[in-house]
Amino acid sequence: MADKLIPIESLVQFYKRTGQDIPPDLVHESGRAHFNVREAVTATRKTPFNRRDYFKICLSGITGEGSGMLLYNDQEIPLGQSCLIFSNPTVATSIEITVPFNRFYCLFNTPFIEGLIPPDIQYACPLFNPSLMPVIPVTREERERIIMLFQQMQELQASDYPFKWDMIRNILQLLIHEGIRLQQSRLAPASVVRDRLVNDFFALLNQQFPVDSPETPLKLLTPARFADLLHVHVNHLNSVVKKHTNKTTRDIIHERVIVEAKTLLRNTNWNIAEIAYALGFEYPSHFNKYFKQFTTQTPVEFRTGRKPVIV
Structure with a gap:
């Protein structure tokens, strides 16, 4: 408080x-x-x-x-x-x-x-x-x-x-x-040697970007998926990442996906559905809701530079 x-x-x-x-x-x-x-x-x-x-x-x-x-x-x-x-x-x-x-x-x-x-x-x-x-x-x-x-x-x-x-x-x-x-x-x-698990997590996260095509969508979108590939329990991964970055694993993933979404909206002529699929969303409506949750704008509003309507 x-x-x-x-x-x-x-x-x-x-x-x-x-x-x-x-x-x-x-x-x-x-x-x-x-x-x-x-x-x-x-x-x-x-x-x-x-x-x-x-x-x-x-x-x-x-x-x-x-x-x-x-x-x-x-x-x-x-x-x-x-x-x-x-x-x-x-x-x-x-x-x-x-x-x-x-x-x-x-x-x-x-x-x-x-x-x-x-x-x-x-x-x-x-x-x-x-x-x-x-x-x-x-x-x-x-x-x-x-x-x-x-x-x-x-x-x-x-x-x-x-x-x-x-x-x-x-x-x-x-x-x-x-x-x-x-x-x-x-x-x-x-002390300089950073935690190997954190380094491996970032390496896996970064190797997915940039997204080149809607035909090769993101696959790693949850802490559990990263934990499986790193052969650790998801709670251990979350604990280590939080300790060394002061952010949750999920927050770091979300931040990176949103940055990529903004890049694609700014710099490609892909339609919203193509961007949604490229970022691993099964339905464009899920992507719209996700993007607005983290940016307060819809993808269309962000792309066109329109301000969100406040009611």
Whole structure:
């Protein structure tokens, strides 16, 4: 019950709280992909303890100075040197700054990265997996390399290059991978080895995609089916996946199927029935209900860009 009392800060509320102009895309069209990158000086203050409806990656102490404390759920994590901070929307956080520091940060919402980061990469990154440590200290050399990534995104954002958002997404992926690599380099070798069962589950899941034809529909759609092929009990598979990803096996499967459904609706001329069969649904009506359950839109509404009717 207490969790429900923790507020969720929207992107609009973030810009208001930080005294910035609200970007036009957020004012005129909710649910649109949004990205922003900035260099800023953090004043001595404490941010509200809340969850957020956006992702954020911050490089603090870009001049090597500054200190503070990150409150991450019930953890207090010192911020005493240059570090990468990954903010997961599902985790309530607050930062208390005691000595101001320069920083780079980028923030973005789910539509901006939808379908971009494979499930196994999400599993390895604190940006998506809240069970991982969200703060990664960096050396001077590492800091300079990461600063270059932020600067490249900043230059692209300010440019007129027509494909700048695609380039920014590519650099953002590099930044995410850099965080994973640095975090794993600081762990003991035994800790870096991810659970083999989880790896095997993701391998089986990923090998089904992309869907090439309605004639070769998805076969693995339930945790029990994956468990059979992995020769484990489904309860054991569910327990291990939940422990290492903070998500249920079923949720991960659903997320991947929905991403593929959106890809097919956007990028193919297949009709709804063909997409439904390709994704393993026996009847298009079942697919329509499934898609609306997870997106609040029907497949036709999503494909045509129509807003769902609220009654």
